[in-house]
Amino acid sequence: MAKTEHNPTAGAKTRAQILRAALKLFANNGYAATSIQQIVSSAKVSKPALYYHFRDKSDLFSALVNEALDERYDIMRNAAASVTDIRGQLTAVLTALFDYFHKNHDLTRLAFSTAFAAPGQVPRDMIYLGKCRRNLSLIHTLVKDAVARGELDRRFNSEELAYGFSGQANFYILSHLKMLNYRLDRNAAARIVNLYLAGAAAKKRKAGSDSFDVNNQSK
Amino acid sequence: MAKTEHNPTAGAKTRAQILRAALKLFANNGYAATSIQQIVSSAKVSKPALYYHFRDKSDLFSALVNEALDERYDIMRNAAASVTDIRGQLTAVLTALFDYFHKNHDLTRLAFSTAFAAPGQVPRDMIYLGKCRRNLSLIHTLVKDAVARGELDRRFNSEELAYGFSGQANFYILSHLKMLNYRLDRNAAARIVNLYLAGAAAKKRKAGSDSFDVNNQSK
DNA sequence: AATTTTACCTACCGTTCGGTAGGTTTATGG
DNA sequence: CCATAAACCTACCGAACGGTAGGTAAAATT
Numbered sequence: 001m002a003k004t005e006h007n008p009t010a011g012a013k014t015r016a017q018i019l020r021a022a023l024k025l026f027a028n029n030g031y032a033a034t035s036i037q038q039i040v041s042s043a044k045v046s047k048p049a050l051y052y053h054f055r056d057k058s059d060l061f062s063a064l065v066n067e068a069l070d071e072r073y074d075i076m077r078n079a080a081a082s083v084t085d086i087r088g089q090l091t092a093v094l095t096a097l098f099d100y101f102h103k104n105h106d107l108t109r110l111a112f113s114t115a116f117a118a119p120g121q122v123p124r125d126m127i128y129l130g131k132c133r134r135n136l137s138l139i140h141t142l143v144k145d146a147v148a149r150g151e152l153d154r155r156f157n158s159e160e161l162a163y164g165f166s167g168q169a170n171f172y173i174l175s176h177l178k179m180l181n182y183r184l185d186r187n188a189a190a191r192i193v194n195l196y197l198a199g200a201a202a203k204k205r206k207a208g209s210d211s212f213d214v215n216n217q218s219k
Numbered sequence: 220m221a222k223t224e225h226n227p228t229a230g231a232k233t234r235a236q237i238l239r240a241a242l243k244l245f246a247n248n249g250y251a252a253t254s255i256q257q258i259v260s261s262a263k264v265s266k267p268a269l270y271y272h273f274r275d276k277s278d279l280f281s282a283l284v285n286e287a288l289d290e291r292y293d294i295m296r297n298a299a300a301s302v303t304d305i306r307g308q309l310t311a312v313l314t315a316l317f318d319y320f321h322k323n324h325d326l327t328r329l330a331f332s333t334a335f336a337a338p339g340q341v342p343r344d345m346i347y348l349g350k351c352r353r354n355l356s357l358i359h360t361l362v363k364d365a366v367a368r369g370e371l372d373r374r375f376n377s378e379e380l381a382y383g384f385s386g387q388a389n390f391y392i393l394s395h396l397k398m399l400n401y402r403l404d405r406n407a408a409a410r411i412v413n414l415y416l417a418g419a420a421a422k423k424r425k426a427g428s429d430s431f432d433v434n435n436q437s438k
Numbered sequence: 439a440a441t442t443t444t445a446c447c448t449a450c451c452g453t454t455c456g457g458t459a460g461g462t463t464t465a466t467g468g
Numbered sequence: 469c470c471a472t473a474a475a476c477c478t479a480c481c482g483a484a485c486g487g488t489a490g491g492t493a494a495a496a497t498t
Contacts, residue, residue, distance in 0.1 A: 010464085010465075010474080010475070010476095011474075011475055011476085014475080014476085026337075027337060028337055028338060028339050029251075029337055029338075029339035029340060030249065030251060030336060030337045030339065030340035031252075032248075032249060032251035032252035032340075033250075033251035033337075033339055033340050035454075035455065035456080036455080036456060036457080037454075037455080037456090045476090046476070046477060046478085047456090047457080047458095048457095048458080048475095048476065048477065048478090049475075049476055049477085051456095051457070051458080052474090052475065052476065053475090056456075056457075057456065057457090109337060112335065113335070113336055113337045113340070116331065116332070116335045116336075116393060116397075117249060117332060117335075117336060117340075118245075118246060118247055118248055118249040118252075118328065118332045119247060119248075120247050120248035120249065120252055121248060121249035121251075121252050121332070121336075121340075129397060129398065132397070133398070136394075143419070150421055151420070151421060152419050152420060152421055153417070153418075153419060153420065153421050153422060154421070156410075156413075156414055156419065159400075159401070160410060160411065160414060161414070161419050163387070163390060163391060163394070164387050164411070164414050164415070164419065165419070166390060167386045167387035167388070167389065167390025167391065168382070168383050168386035168387060168390075169386070170386065170390060171382060171385060171386025171387075171389060171390060172382060172386065174335060175355075175382070178334075178335075178348060178351070179348065179352070181378075182378070191375075191379060192379065192383070194375075195375055195379060195380070195383050195418075196383070196418065196419055197418050197419050197420040198372070198418040198420060199372075199414075199415065199416050199417040199418025199419075199420075200362070200371050200372060200375065200380050200383065200384070200415055200416050200418075201370070201371060201372065201416040201417060201418075202369055202370060202371055202372050202373070203372060229444080229445070229446095229494090229495080230444070230445055230446080233445080233446080254484075254485065254486080255485080255486060255487080256484075256485080256486090264446090265446070265447060265448085266486090266487080266488095267445090267446065267447065267448090267487095267488080268445075268446055268447085270486095270487070270488080271444090271445060271446065272445090275486080275487075276486065276487090
């Protein structure tokens with residue numbers, strides 16, 4: 001994407017400043033509402049300096065979004081790989097996402113705005129949809145395997161199982177971006193997974209085999 | 220918001236043309252990426268004609284978004300009022316949302332883009348966050364009452380129950396806006412509510428009292 | 439009939455947009 | 469010691485932006 005190889009020479013600092021400033025602005029104002037002038041002013045570099053490191057505005061944006069989406073994906077994948085049962089996996093994924101969210105507010109916001117924005121809001125011909133689908137596929141694979149292992153209910157197909165979990169997970173993070181509600185930590189993650197697995201309906205009989213503790217679950 | 224009272228006189232047709240063109244453009248390109256010139260060209264009116272009917276760009280946008288958000292809210296409220304049990308209510312709400320989505324693609328897209336967009340992407344000082352919260356509150360009230368009636372599991376608090384359902388509901392519609400997956404009809408709504416109520420986990424014993432039919436449920 | 443209001447029109451305003459032409463400094467390799 | 473490329477700089481470009489000044493034809497009001 002960028003014109004230069006990213007060796008840590010002189011220009012690397014300038015490049016980093018640009019990326020940092022652009023990230024904050026793109027994340028908070030979106031692509032179209034962020035001007036090159038704002039970016040270079042905020043980064044305290046000149047306009048040709050920016051155009052030396054990036055082909056054009058969409059190239060700069062693209063570099064940031066790809067980083068955001070790829071990092072999120074890796075985070076999820078690594079979290080899922082650390083455990084084998086579905087409850088542990090989903091909790092680990094959710095905890096990792098929450099953690100990443102707290103540490104990288106702007107990258108998360110950027111990932112979500114571009115994923116859910118209007119199609120023309122963002123430079124066209126980019127393959128962000130594929131990267132968004134990829135995250136869903138990851139969850140899909142997880143639940144599919146879990147169904148095969150008998151951990152999840154066979155009466156639901158794996159697509160709707162994946163949608164159900166992804167929907168809840170993304171919605172929690174998304175609402176947190178707009179309004180701060182209660183803390184998103186691993187306890188919250190465990191509770192969310194619990195609701196997803198156990199269901200919202202009141203249980204008629206709390207048989208020993210079906211019982212669970214809402215407040216402290218998973219490894 | 221608008222300068223004129225909206226009596227159906229001569230100018231009403233022009234106003235409607237502007238609104239229709241603006242809706243399509245805002246929904247597909249977002250606020251910042253849509254220019255006044257594009258709108259008036261698409262609506263086949265002159266620029267002062269637009270500025271006669273709307274104070275400025277944000278006023279025009281505001282009129283559309285408020286319509287979109289208010290309509291969605293009314294739809295949900297009416298659907299929920301038609302039944303009394305939580306399964307029926309959630310299914311009705313979801314079915315109504317799916318139906319509205321199919322009939323008003325652009326309005327739905329507009330509602331979602333503005334609800335989930337970056338804060339600066341949209342003209343500031345608007346109270347869209349309140350209107351988004353309102354929808355969540357509606358679900359919250361529904362599940363809270365259901366918990367009180369003993370229909371939902373008391374071990375979950377009502378906030379997370381509301382988040383869980385809203386998350387799934389919104390995510391289904393959102394993904395449909397990006398990529399067409401399987402049909403969003405009342406059958407899909409029933410299945411989603413089913414997953415939400417029954418939970419994803421495999422049931423250890425399918426006792427008569429706990430059994431359910433995934434494929435055909437609710438009233 | 440005179441006057442006011444509605445509902446626009448053509449033409450244009452200043453600003454900002456993304457992007458560049460062309461020169462300059464600094465590190466690097468021969 | 470010189471050439472070459474990297475890493476910028478000042479100054480500027482045409483186009484598009486949101487918005488308006490000032491005039492006008494037709495309808496409504498007095």
